[in-house]
Amino acid sequence: MSELPKKLLVMIIHPPYGHENAFAGFFVAMASLSKGLDVTVALNCDGVFTAVMGQKDTEALLHLPSIEKQLQDIIDLGGRIVVDIDSAERRGVRPEDCVEGLEFVPQEELAKVINDFGELMVTL
Amino acid sequence: MKTLTILLLGAPYSSQYPEFAVKLAEAALDKGHKVNIFLYGDGVHAGMKGQTPKAFYNIEEGLRAISKRGATVLACSRCSAARGYVDGEFDDAAQRYPSSKMIDEIRIFSLYGFVDFIRESDKIITLGGV
Numbered sequence: 001m002s003e004l005p006k007k008l009l010v011m012i013i014h015p016p017y018g019h020e021n022a023f024a025g026f027f028v029a030m031a032s033l034s035k036g037l038d039v040t041v042a043l044n045c046d047g048v049f050t051a052v053m054g055q056k057d058t059e060a061l062l063h064l065p066s067i068e069k070q071l072q073d074i075i076d077l078g079g080r081i082v083v084d085i086d087s088a089e090r091r092g093v094r095p096e097d098c099v100e101g102l103e104f105v106p107q108e109e110l111a112k113v114i115n116d117f118g119e120l121m122v123t124l
Numbered sequence: 125m126k127t128l129t130i131l132l133l134g135a136p137y138s139s140q141y142p143e144f145a146v147k148l149a150e151a152a153l154d155k156g157h158k159v160n161i162f163l164y165g166d167g168v169h170a171g172m173k174g175q176t177p178k179a180f181y182n183i184e185e186g187l188r189a190i191s192k193r194g195a196t197v198l199a200c201s202r203c204s205a206a207r208g209y210v211d212g213e214f215d216d217a218a219q220r221y222p223s224s225k226m227i228d229e230i231r232i233f234s235l236y237g238f239v240d241f242i243r244e245s246d247k248i249i250t251l252g253g254v
Contacts, residue, residue: 006242006243008242020165021133021165021253024133024164024165024203024253027202027235028235028238028239031235031236031238031239032239032242035236035239035243037239037242037243119245119246119247119248120242120245120247120248121248121250122131122248122250123250123253124133124250124253
């Protein structure tokens with residue numbers, strides 16, 4: 001019987017562009033997905049701002065990679081992305097303003113995700 | 125024996141996270157566990173050669189000591205290059221990027237090194253980066 005892929009949870013709590021954290025977390029998610037790990041990304045606190053759709057040409061304007069494109073790449077690689085709906089509502093981030101393919105979940109569900117992923121979680 | 129991986133995001137001396145990472149690694153090694161540390165973002169500064177803190181715990185010495193005891197320490201190549209630690213192209217034979225500024229006990233390697241750590245880990249702890 002083949003071994004199940006290792007599960008990793010990447011928790012993003014920082015907003016994009018002003019800090020390196022969200023980029024760094026998404027790079028970990030993409031590298032792990034490309035090596036066959038089962039990855040879930042959770043956007044919590046200010047991390048929900050990474051999900052906003054229509055981010056401008058960040059490479060030209062800020063010399064930074066596009067967080068929106070990174071999110072899309074994670075989805076395309078088969079990653080699951082959950083967004084804490086409570087964090088999003090408090091910051092005025094609506095599901096209809098965000099990248100497609102995200103799951104907006106209540107904190108009880110987020111707690112379940114954290115519980116399911118057990119010991120393998122990184123927070124950026 | 126279990127495997128602990130520490131993802132260190134914080135630079136030395138501006139916070140206590142690097143010191144805590146070394147102390148945590150020492151404690152895990154004392155109990156017979158395997159320890160990996162991945163230096164990421166500003167965490168790569170923890171591996172800089174020639175640190176001479178006057179009042180603080182010396183992180184360079186701490187990392188050298190835990191490496192000698194068997195801990196594996198890698199530094200992210202992308203983060204290291206951005207911060208001026210990488211001197212040239214990847215050395216296939218040594219499986220590391222060359223660096224005259226990083227202590228020899230730390231290998232500068234791609235993010236896939238962290239993925240390999242994840243694969244073998246029972247527990248991952250993220251320190252710093254807040």
